[in-house]
Amino acid sequence: MQHRLYIVGAGPGDPDLLTIKAHRVLMQADVVLYDALLGKQILEMLPESCEKVYVGKTYKDQQDQIKRMCRINALMKKGVEEGKRVVRLKTGDPLIFGRGIEEVRFLRNEKIDYELVPGITAGIAAANHCQIPITERSINRTLLFCTGTTLNGDMKQFDAVSTMIQIGTPVMIYMGLNNLGSIIDKLIDNGVKADTSICAISKVSYPDEKMLFGNLSNFMSKLEQNPLEMPTILVIGENIMPMLEEADELLNQCKCTDCK
Numbered sequence: 001m002q003h004r005l006y007i008v009g010a011g012p013g014d015p016d017l018l019t020i021k022a023h024r025v026l027m028q029a030d031v032v033l034y035d036a037l038l039g040k041q042i043l044e045m046l047p048e049s050c051e052k053v054y055v056g057k058t059y060k061d062q063q064d065q066i067k068r069m070c071r072i073n074a075l076m077k078k079g080v081e082e083g084k085r086v087v088r089l090k091t092g093d094p095l096i097f098g099r100g101i102e103e104v105r106f107l108r109n110e111k112i113d114y115e116l117v118p119g120i121t122a123g124i125a126a127a128n129h130c131q132i133p134i135t136e137r138s139i140n141r142t143l144l145f146c147t148g149t150t151l152n153g154d155m156k157q158f159d160a161v162s163t164m165i166q167i168g169t170p171v172m173i174y175m176g177l178n179n180l181g182s183i184i185d186k187l188i189d190n191g192v193k194a195d196t197s198i199c200a201i202s203k204v205s206y207p208d209e210k211m212l213f214g215n216l217s218n219f220m221s222k223l224e225q226n227p228l229e230m231p232t233i234l235v236i237g238e239n240i241m242p243m244l245e246e247a248d249e250l251l252n253q254c255k256c257t258d259c260k
């Protein structure tokens, strides 16, 4: 008998942010094929009997990406054909910059029964943790997800992104930390105001999560003084002041003795 294969979004890292469905299928899994950014704590809670197979890639590792995808596909197929309960475990949400759709295509071609289980994507988790108003009535009416890294290194998407930022759209940039200097230059060249806010949140939902806030003109020097670890998500926009930061600033400005 063959079991349904699940492509599961694990959320940003904290096991408490797994969905109940993700938790249920993980607890029943015979094989879990997992990615690089996957939280250690999530892997530790898998049943001992479950075979855990690393199939991830790290920033700029030398793996051939076509071979890597072929290996993942072959492992999914083999597991299902052997009658195992297979989970393909991905960080965040499988369809947000997670190549989940390529795996779906393979499974469809192979006529393998599968289901996608959504997860909390890093950007949304970051916005909640830092209380960033990514949408707000009459202020932030659209929201954009964007990648800061492309296969051929071009940054064409930032032409459209620049316009969206100028009309007041917050943009969440995944995989953008290493290219941030070029991204900022491109936005400013395209007319985005240098005082537009930027917030970087590293290791969202991990105990050592960190946030850095600034604007396009001062952010790179702030980052030099306060380096952030990967993975990091970036949020850029005119109206994205994190409520936490706002609270800190208000406290700093306050002259009352209670706040001193």
Ligand SMILES: C[S@@+](CC[C@H](N)C(=O)[O-])C[C@H]1O[C@@H](n2cnc3c(N)ncnc32)[C@H](O)[C@@H]1O
Residues within 6 Å of the ligand: 012, 013, 037, 090, 091, 092, 093, 094, 095, 096, 097, 098, 120, 121, 122, 123, 173, 174, 175, 176, 201, 202, 203, 204, 205, 206, 231, 232, 233, 234
């Ligand atoms: C290959 S993409 C995967 C995105 C994932 N599917 C999601 O929905 O969050 C990897 C990028 O996601 C972001 N990311 C993933 N997990 C993160 C975390 N815990 N904290 C901050 N950024 C994270 C970073 O920008 C990282 O470079």
